[in-house]
Amino acid sequence: MNKKGINRSKPTRKNSAKKARRPAPQPKQARPAGAVRLNKAIAQSGIASRRAADSLIAEGRVLVNGQVADMGVFVMPDDDIVVDGRPIRKAVKRICMVLNKPLGIECTTDRRVKGNIIDFIGYPERIFPIGRLDKNSEGLILLTNDGDIVNPILRAGNAHEKEYIVKVNKPITDQFIAGMASGVKILDTVTLPCKVKKLDAKTFNIVLVQGLNRQIRRMAEAFGYRVVALKRIRIMNVKLGKLKTGTYRLLTQSELNQIYEQIGK
8 A cells, every 4th residue: 555545456366357268269170172161162153152151151051961061161072062952063073083094095085086085984974184195105194074173283384293204216325314304495495304314225214394295205306316105104193003004093082182282272
């Protein structure tokens, strides 16, 4: 107490009013690869804006796979979404596969073309190749029904790796390997530097981050070589492995997750 009789001492904890504690902030939900927010999926269907979609969700009028949806939930392309009893999107299973393409098969969806890849696979659902692999080349080609991933995978600026085993018509020199790796003038441009490694007298491994028309064949021709066999063994994180020629397999969830992470989906 001071001279004027005013008590300036701090109130004891026992006598002070207890402040209400705020609930601890909840961690943000991690975004699964390939997913979008539910309100965005509803807005994309044309039923409502995102803000109106939030109200529908808050009122319990939205079901995802038969369950009342929570605010802020993520949905995948193959999820069933129902608003006020009305399906807004038929569940479409996302398909992504790798084919070990044989020689002679054309990477086209035009079924009038003899030996087109669609008739060769005979898959029961609509799919299409991601990029192409020449008729005279073999190995790994990706096919999907998910159009959202095609351009991000193929876009040269994203620098996604594609790996090949190549056999040429005559012995490989150190100068050839160095020249291929440093960049080659073809098609009015110079190819980007790439990784090249000699495997045996006439075979080399090459990893590209671009996909010009018949790029490897043109690069080899610039040094007086002719490609006699070309096989793609990897695109990004997906490897051909022991997959037999002419057969395909679906990508694993781990492979898909890595692809979506790399393309920012």
